[in-house]
Amino acid sequence: MKVLTPLELEETFRSWDAGYDLRVPIRLPDGTRAWGKIDEGPLALRGGPILAKPTAFFFPQSETELEYEETGKLRLPSPPSRPFLLVGLTAQDAESIAFVDEFFRANFQDDLYFRRREGAVIVVVWGRCGQNGELLRRAKQGCDLELVWDGERLLLIPRSERGWELYLAVRGGKEEEASPSLEEMEKEAACLMAADEELLRRSSALLLEDRIPDQFWEEVSKSCIACTACNLLCPTCTCFEVYDWKEENKVERRRLWDSCQLEGFAREASGHNPLGTEASRTRRRIHHKLGADAARWGRITCFLCGRCDVVCPTGLGIKALSREMVRRYGP
Numbered sequence: 001m002k003v004l005t006p007l008e009l010e011e012t013f014r015s016w017d018a019g020y021d022l023r024v025p026i027r028l029p030d031g032t033r034a035w036g037k038i039d040e041g042p043l044a045l046r047g048g049p050i051l052a053k054p055t056a057f058f059f060p061q062s063e064t065e066l067e068y069e070e071t072g073k074l075r076l077p078s079p080p081s082r083p084f085l086l087v088g089l090t091a092q093d094a095e096s097i098a099f100v101d102e103f104f105r106a107n108f109q110d111d112l113y114f115r116r117r118e119g120a121v122i123v124v125v126w127g128r129c130g131q132n133g134e135l136l137r138r139a140k141q142g143c144d145l146e147l148v149w150d151g152e153r154l155l156l157i158p159r160s161e162r163g164w165e166l167y168l169a170v171r172g173g174k175e176e177e178a179s180p181s182l183e184e185m186e187k188e189a190a191c192l193m194a195a196d197e198e199l200l201r202r203s204s205a206l207l208l209e210d211r212i213p214d215q216f217w218e219e220v221s222k223s224c225i226a227c228t229a230c231n232l233l234c235p236t237c238t239c240f241e242v243y244d245w246k247e248e249n250k251v252e253r254r255r256l257w258d259s260c261q262l263e264g265f266a267r268e269a270s271g272h273n274p275l276g277t278e279a280s281r282t283r284r285r286i287h288h289k290l291g292a293d294a295a296r297w298g299r300i301t302c303f304l305c306g307r308c309d310v311v312c313p314t315g316l317g318i319k320a321l322s323r324e325m326v327r328r329y330g331p
């Protein structure tokens, strides 16, 4: 690992910026954080999850799948000129991306996703750098390089072949074999999510055993205002719709993120809507990650990034609903 000063880190980012489409966490004028280019604002590495969908770099909200010209020519989108290098993801974000990779590779590979994802590098930030200095845990997968704040020093640790390539090109910094502070933080962080993971396991079991009555969903969903923020920020939400857009000399086939909290999400051409009530849509959003995906993939596909609980204006995030399910119907 390398120990870097803040200045060495910034120089490292600038050198990476030459070969990659680099995005780093920056501070916006209103005090919040966002992913931006290195000169778009002051670096803001500390603070935990950024309130934006981390998978959006590979699966943007709206994109053109193909263009069909009047002349009969079919045009496919060209790959990006430089691969992405994303700095500032949390462990949960990196693990979500690893799942979305698997999702978009299963059965039929989604080339639109992989033309951006292939060659991309993920740098996870962890250590004592969450909001108000709390500990962020280490990623189990999906991470190429780690940037760690141990409370006093910035450490850079390669985790994959791509990570090593970037690491070896870093100028400056002090090489160290190991750091006792890292081990301490890892041990401490191992217990961090245990209670929340157990909560999801218990609510998942209740859903799989069909122990949550419809009445529960009818009651809780009354407050949903269908703003769709829960879906639009969730790193593992992958639903999109496809439509054709006619221009003067061509037709563009586009895709656009969809939200299962919207009334038209599952409406069929006949008019029949299997998710015609807010209650069935709210149940579907939660059941998908904790029930259906648990059955399909053998694991829950909420990685507890925390965004839906933070952004839902009416308290219908996955943790809040899981807590309520376990409180009312748990053993």
Ligand code: SF4
Binding pocket: 096, 230, 233, 234, 235, 236, 237, 289, 301, 302, 303, 304, 305, 306, 307, 308, 309, 317, 318
């Ligand atoms: S906490 Fe919410 S937003 Fe984050 S992965 Fe789970 S369901 Fe998605």
Ligand code: SF4
Binding pocket: 223, 224, 225, 226, 227, 228, 229, 230, 231, 261, 311, 312, 313, 314, 315, 316, 317
């Ligand atoms: S964020 Fe909350 S209010 Fe908005 S659509 Fe999702 S559940 Fe409904």
